Amino acid sequence: MVIGGPFLLAFSGSLVLLLGLRAEHLTVEGIRGRVTQLRLGTTVMAVMAWAIVLIGTWVLLPWYGEDTPDSPRSILLSKSSTRQWHELADVWKTHVAYMAPILATAAAALVGYYGRALAHDRTARNLVLSLLLGAFAVSSFAALIGSLVTRAAPLR
Amino acid sequence: MPLRSAEGEVLRPSGPAAAVVLASGAGSFSLGLLSVLTAASQQVSDALTFSDRVGDVSGLTAVSAVVFFATWGVLAVAWRRADPPLLRVAAASAALIALGLLGTFPPFFNAFGG
Numbered sequence: 001m002v003i004g005g006p007f008l009l010a011f012s013g014s015l016v017l018l019l020g021l022r023a024e025h026l027t028v029e030g031i032r033g034r035v036t037q038l039r040l041g042t043t044v045m046a047v048m049a050w051a052i053v054l055i056g057t058w059v060l061l062p063w064y065g066e067d068t069p070d071s072p073r074s075i076l077l078s079k080s081s082t083r084q085w086h087e088l089a090d091v092w093k094t095h096v097a098y099m100a101p102i103l104a105t106a107a108a109a110l111v112g113y114y115g116r117a118l119a120h121d122r123t124a125r126n127l128v129l130s131l132l133l134g135a136f137a138v139s140s141f142a143a144l145i146g147s148l149v150t151r152a153a154p155l156r
Numbered sequence: 157m158p159l160r161s162a163e164g165e166v167l168r169p170s171g172p173a174a175a176v177v178l179a180s181g182a183g184s185f186s187l188g189l190l191s192v193l194t195a196a197s198q199q200v201s202d203a204l205t206f207s208d209r210v211g212d213v214s215g216l217t218a219v220s221a222v223v224f225f226a227t228w229g230v231l232a233v234a235w236r237r238a239d240p241p242l243l244r245v246a247a248a249s250a251a252l253i254a255l256g257l258l259g260t261f262p263p264f265f266n267a268f269g270g
Contacts, residue, residue: 062209095260098217099184102224106180
């Protein structure tokens, strides 16, 4: 919540700023202001994405996978009806989640590199948009799987 | 004196942008490739187990992050003044990301397990 909230806010803000960043619709001052905010938004998104996966891997995963009968992993594996929640859903989420910070970092780097030129360069804007949407799609998928797994076997 | 567009914007070479786009593909592909290799080989799995509590995911993710940043750094230097076709680089990166997604899908990488 503390990290996921700013991530979502940064994504939403960056998306709106990027979609409206067109030289034909903005003054020079307008472009400058939007690009500054877009730099902030995409950087926050990238930093939060790294924080989410690092905490997930190094803090939550050891708890989840503890070799005790009451760890969430053991609970899920103990029944055939919940086994796939670990073997498919959680394992996939754990592996694929790192694409989110990689894609978000690439988006932030492109915004930093192109700066105000983004307002004039449709190709660069579309690339940033694709990377942002990719990062959001992966992180949403991982968050959804995480919440469903937590419902099936709560982390205590 | 840098080149400028008709609107006065500095025209930047696409190299540094292409570097990070391709690096994101390389990092994503590395996640998929290492997922397959850890499933296929106990030796690789052991080598990537940086932490016993986390398992081989610890090394798999750390190495992929290093691949991303290292590829970015190397290509950014190599392409700092180059102008590679950005759309072609983006297409190559998208293909690497798609392969990475496939490689991280458990039924796929478990098919390589012994």
